[in-house]
Amino acid sequence: MPRVPNRVGRLASGLSHFGLSRELALASTLLLAAALVTGAAFIPVEAARALLTLGPALVLPGAALLFVLGGLGRGYDRYPSLILAVILSIAFYPLAALVVYGLGVRLSPKSIVTALDIWVVALVLIRLLLPGKLWAGARPLLRRPQASSESSWRWTIWVLAVMVAGAAVIGLGITRLPQPAPQPYLALHFTGSWAKTSGVRSVPAKAAVTVPLSIDNGSANATKLLVQTSLDGRPFGYSRLVSLSPHERWYGSIVGNMTGQGCLQQLVVRVRRPSSSTTLVSVDMWLSLQLATCKA
Amino acid sequence: MLLPPGEGSLPAPALGHAAAATAAHRPAAWLSRLREGSLLTMVTTGGSVVLGAAFLAVAYSVAATRPPGQLEFTLFWIGELLAFVPIAIRLLTASARRAERLALITVLGLFAFVAMLLRSPTAEIFHDALAHWTAAQEVYSTGKLFQPDTLLHIVQYYPGLSALTVSLREVTGLSTFQVGTAEIWLLHVASLVGIFILVERLTTSHRAAGIAALIYCVNPAFYFFDSQFAYESLAVPMFIWAVTAAVVMQQHLRTGSNRGVPYLRQPVISWFLVAVLAAAACIVTHHITTWTLVGTLVLLCAAPVVWRKRTRSARRTAAGTAVLTACVGLGAAAWLVLVAPETIAYVAPHVIGGIQGVLAILTHSSSRQLFKASPLPEYQKLAAYGGPAFLIVACAAAVFFGRHRIRRLPPAMTALGILGLLYFGALPVMLTAQNEGARRSQTFTFVGLAVILAPFFVLLLRRSASRTWLNLLARAAILLGVVTLLVGNMTIDIDVYYQFPGPSVYGADTRSLSPEVIAMADWFRANVGRGHRVVAPRDLGLAMGSYGAQTVSAASYGFPVWQLYFSPSLPSAQLLGELTASDYGYMAVDTKMYHNLPEVGAYFTAGEPGDGQVIPPIAALRKLSGLPWLTEIYSSTNYRIYRLDLKELRACPAYRTVSAALLPGCPTSG
Numbered sequence: 020m021p022r023v024p025n026r027v028g029r030l031a032s033g034l035s036h037f038g039l040s041r042e043l044a045l046a047s048t049l050l051l052a053a054a055l056v057t058g059a060a061f062i063p064v065e066a067a068r069a070l071l072t073l074g075p076a077l078v079l080p081g082a083a084l085l086f087v088l089g090g091l092g093r094g095y096d097r098y099p100s101l102i103l104a105v106i107l108s109i110a111f112y113p114l115a116a117l118v119v120y121g122l123g124v125r126l127s128p129k130s131i132v133t134a135l136d137i138w139v140v141a142l143v144l145i146r147l148l149l150p151g152k153l154w155a156g157a158r159p160l161l162r163r164p165q166a167s168s169e170s171s172w173r174w175t176i177w178v179l180a181v182m183v184a185g186a187a188v189i190g191l192g193i194t195r196l197p198q199p200a201p202q203p204y205l206a207l208h209f210t211g212s213w214a215k216t217s218g219v220r221s222v223p224a225k226a227a228v229t230v231p232l233s234i235d236n237g238s239a240n241a242t243k244l245l246v247q248t249s250l251d252g253r254p255f256g257y258s259r260l261v262s263l264s265p266h267e268r269w270y271g272s273i274v275g276n277m278t279g280q281g282c283l284q285q286l287v288v289r290v291r292r293p294s295s296s297t298t299l300v301s302v303d304m305w306l307s308l309q310l311a312t313c314k315a
Numbered sequence: 316m317l318l319p320p321g322e323g324s325l326p327a328p329a330l331g332h333a334a335a336a337t338a339a340h341r342p343a344a345w346l347s348r349l350r351e352g353s354l355l356t357m358v359t360t361g362g363s364v365v366l367g368a369a370f371l372a373v374a375y376s377v378a379a380t381r382p383p384g385q386l387e388f389t390l391f392w393i394g395e396l397l398a399f400v401p402i403a404i405r406l407l408t409a410s411a412r413r414a415e416r417l418a419l420i421t422v423l424g425l426f427a428f429v430a431m432l433l434r435s436p437t438a439e440i441f442h443d444a445l446a447h448w449t450a451a452q453e454v455y456s457t458g459k460l461f462q463p464d465t466l467l468h469i470v471q472y473y474p475g476l477s478a479l480t481v482s483l484r485e486v487t488g489l490s491t492f493q494v495g496t497a498e499i500w501l502l503h504v505a506s507l508v509g510i511f512i513l514v515e516r517l518t519t520s521h522r523a524a525g526i527a528a529l530i531y532c533v534n535p536a537f538y539f540f541d542s543q544f545a546y547e548s549l550a551v552p553m554f555i556w557a558v559t560a561a562v563v564m565q566q567h568l569r570t571g572s573n574r575g576v577p578y579l580r581q582p583v584i585s586w587f588l589v590a591v592l593a594a595a596a597c598i599v600t601h602h603i604t605t606w607t608l609v610g611t612l613v614l615l616c617a618a619p620v621v622w623r624k625r626t627r628s629a630r631r632t633a634a635g636t637a638v639l640t641a642c643v644g645l646g647a648a649a650w651l652v653l654v655a656p657e658t659i660a661y662v663a664p665h666v667i668g669g670i671q672g673v674l675a676i677l678t679h680s681s682s683r684q685l686f687k688a689s690p691l692p693e694y695q696k697l698a699a700y701g702g703p704a705f706l707i708v709a710c711a712a713a714v715f716f717g718r719h720r721i722r723r724l725p726p727a728m729t730a731l732g733i734l735g736l737l738y739f740g741a742l743p744v745m746l747t748a749q750n751e752g753a754r755r756s757q758t759f760t761f762v763g764l765a766v767i768l769a770p771f772f773v774l775l776l777r778r779s780a781s782r783t784w785l786n787l788l789a790r791a792a793i794l795l796g797v798v799t800l801l802v803g804n805m806t807i808d809i810d811v812y813y814q815f816p817g818p819s820v821y822g823a824d825t826r827s828l829s830p831e832v833i834a835m836a837d838w839f840r841a842n843v844g845r846g847h848r849v850v851a852p853r854d855l856g857l858a859m860g861s862y863g864a865q866t867v868s869a870a871s872y873g874f875p876v877w878q879l880y881f882s883p884s885l886p887s888a889q890l891l892g893e894l895t896a897s898d899y900g901y902m903a904v905d906t907k908m909y910h911n912l913p914e915v916g917a918y919f920t921a922g923e924p925g926d927g928q929v930i931p932p933i934a935a936l937r938k939l940s941g942l943p944w945l946t947e948i949y950s951s952t953n954y955r956i957y958r959l960d961l962k963e964l965r966a967c968p969a970y971r972t973v974s975a976a977l978l979p980g981c982p983t984s985g
Contacts, residue, residue, distance in 0.1 A: 056486065060486045060488075068487060069488055072486050073483075073489070076487060077497075084592070088581075088585035088589070090585065099417070099512055105501055105505060106553070110553060110596035111592070112482040112483065113475040113596055113599050114592075114596060114599070116460060117460065117599060120461075126454065126460075126482065130485075135486075158581065160582065160586065171414035171418075173357070174414045174417070177357045178418050178422060181425075182422075184365040185365050185426070188368045192368075192371075192373070196372060196373065196376035197380045202819055202829055202830070203952075204829075204830070204834070206835065206951035206952075209948050214948055215842070215843055216948065216958060217900075218944070218958055219943065235951075237831060237834060282969065283943055283968045284969060284970065285968060299952070300950040300952065302950045304948075
């Protein structure tokens with residue numbers, strides 16, 4: 020069995036040197052771990068918070084249950100018991116979250132940590148306060164088999180070494196090996212209130228209209244583009260030549276006057292290369308003229 | 316006990332040493348000693364695993380940067396086998412200690428996730444994973460469970476994974492993707508350790524337990540489907556540990572009854588509670604896994620009394636298991652009725668489709684060519700057929716050689732054996748197009764297959780131990796069979812577009828998620844807002860629903876949104892009415908759909924008009940530019956977003972670019 024770094028056991032042994040029984044030492048260890056998770060969950064430094072909380076959070080609820088069920092008794096099979104504690108912890112969170120939700124409380128660091136603390140403290144109290152005879156002769160759920168009493172530290176180190184070397188290789192593979200060049204693209208869109216338009220846009224007749232636009236150059240090459248606008252097929256405002264660096268977003272606008280007779284006119288913005296007549300991308304907007312004759 | 320005491324058998328440690336002593340007298344004793352847990356074994360096995368990871372990394376880089384070919388497959392399989400084969404060889408040997416076997420299966424579980432990690436190292440890209448990621452993000456942002464999920468609507472009724480992920484996210488401060496990755500990695504290892512403990516308890520042999528974990532890890536879903544951030548990936552390990560807890564509880568009930576010790580005592584109560592907690596997590600996480608768990612518990616409950624003499628001990632064991640089964644069954648039924656009644660409607664089509672598919676094949680009214688036009692290498696296709704053939708032969712041999720021992724087997728072994736044999740019942744369904752249910756069932760039936768085959772393989776290896784060449788032959792045959800299963804099952808489970816990165820492919824889920832579509836979804840969320848109702852085909856819906864945080868339409872014959880995309884004429888009044896009533900405000904279009912057939916076989920959903928085999932006419936796209944109730948607010952090289960304003964359905968533009976038939980409010984001339 021790969022021996023897991025048994026900090027819980029070691030800390031418990033340390034505490035037992037101060038005259039605490041094994042049960043009290045284990046209980047103290049679980050409570051200290053719960054306090055650590057509670058405190059660390061509110062550390063503003065994200066890396067420190069993750070480092071301090073992830074491991075204990077994945078083990079603590081299950082370990083507390085195993086403590087009550089006798090799973091941490093003498094001779095327990097460490098590695099499978101650790102995995103069982105993880106499984107029980109993973110089972111705990113969805114059920115605790117359901118209870119929190121049922122109580123009408125929002126899922127937040129505070130509510131989750133409170134649920135965790137209540138669970139650990141309640142289980143520790145059950146173990147310590149209920150009559151000792153209930154646990155008399157209790158056996159660990161997963162006992163270390165006699166035949167496997169061989170030292171397992173070598174295999175623990177082996178697993179850790181393979182994990183570290185494997186992680187290094189995968190990390191190098193992801194960061195250093197050639198990655199695909201993303202497929203280039205061009206995007207044209209309205210911005211501001213024009214992007215949030217609820218449909219046909221009402222504009223004053225014969226007034227100047229400003230069309231806010233944006234163009235994304237989603238390629239690794241610089242490009243020059245010509246922006247042209249038309250209103251019901253007729254030119255609207257002036258064409259604009261736009262130069263874009265790789266992966267640059269251009270913001271700008273086209274200004275033109277509302278002309279023409281129709282009450283409902285279509286404004287079309289097209290983007291093409293200066294040397295080509297092919298439209299690359301285009302957007303459009305339906306404009307309703309604010310004219311008394313157009314009310315109907 | 317199926318196995319006679321021997322190497323790897325727990326209660327007789329002396330025999331293990333005896334075996335070692337026997338080995339020491341063999342001519343190549345020095346070699347044997349060197350192999351036995353030595354530094355050389357550690358270095359070679361560990362080095363091979365790390366080298367395997369390096370090959371996988373290169374395979375994924377090659378797939379991403381070069382035109383599709385066979386090289387990425389070759390590198391991928393070299394990488395997988397470099398890790399798998401040395402571990403398998405060690406697990407098959409008698410000399411490996413229990414600690415080594417546990418270490419090996421831990422590394423095996425960790426390594427099984429590497430391919431998935433390399434496929435998507437920074438974000439979820441698989442369809443189901445994106446749906447679950449979106450659900451978790453929604454729960455995180457609202458702080459409440461049961462949030463609607465438009466990408467996979469059933470997920471909202473099974474919040475186990477979201478609740479777990481969000482809880483850990485709240486405590487640790489990591490992102491949903493980071494927490495999800497850590498969870499799935501741990502759960503992979505926990506599954507194999509669970510199988511190890513289960514089989515070790517049943518056979519008292521850690522050698523059989525290690526081989527069982529090896530067999531389980533070649534189930535079709537282990538490397539990809541159950542490695543994605545999805546509810547089944549969490550529920551399956553819960554299933555395994557609930558079954559393990561139930562089996563161990565049974566053993567304590569039986570031994571307790573034989574010795575006359577009190578019925579309700581610490582190990583029984585403890586394992587009962589472990590089983591209930593794991594089952595409860597399963598119930599709130601995944602439907603099919605829960606029902607399979609209930610079925611398995613029923614088998615475990617029946618085993619002591621149906622296939623055995625009905626002794627007092629057997630009756631007590633069955634009664635204790637019945638209490639557990641009743642608790643889990645009632646919990647599952649209550650959840651189904653009170654929380655997730657829509658599950659039946661969600662699951663039924665998969666089951667009925669599978670049955671209809673089998674009937675169609677039997678009546679020759681339908682035929683299906685497997686691996687049609689598949690770019691997979693021939694050896695993978697061959698392995699996909701070879702894997703089930705190996706299982707048929709191995710299981711038949713196991714049942715034949717073990718027929719005299721069946722009465723002496725632990726009842727739980729009989730029950731799990733029956734679960735394993737259900738694999739063969741699902742095989743015909745695998746030949747049909749609607750084989751989703753059958754494929755998913757293999758995750759569970761492989762638990763049973765591991766229980767059947769692992770002790771048989773150990774028996775085979777022990778019987779042949781006296782003849783070196785026969786033993787080598789047996790090992791080679793088992794290794795070849797397990798490797799064939801690994802290759803074949805992965806071939807069955809995952810298509811090339813999910814397995815490898817590469818050039819963008821229309822309608823291929825993972826390969827459709829280009830930076831362009833993600834930029835569009837991001838733009839929409841940032842500029843228009845979250846939670847709008849958007850009509851979209853399947854591939855765009857995936858991006859808009861997840862990255863865009865929008866509510867995406869689910870196409871059906873009751874809500875045939877495909878009319879907007881497929882037809883050059885106006886959609887039906889019924890659809891327009893539905894769109895208005897449901898407040899759909901936007902329509903997303905992928906212009907590639909007018910030039911390509913979708914790789915997944917549907918533009919919107921299975922059963923749509925044309926069955927995903929007819930490219931829509933380009934006129935259907937052109938019409939969108941001239942309709943006054945559609946405003947094109949976003950346009951990129953391949954994608955467009957239109958604002959729907961159905962109030963303007965009868966508006967009449969002065970300048971028309973579409974036919975009058977598309978403008979119902981306008982005079983036909985002028």
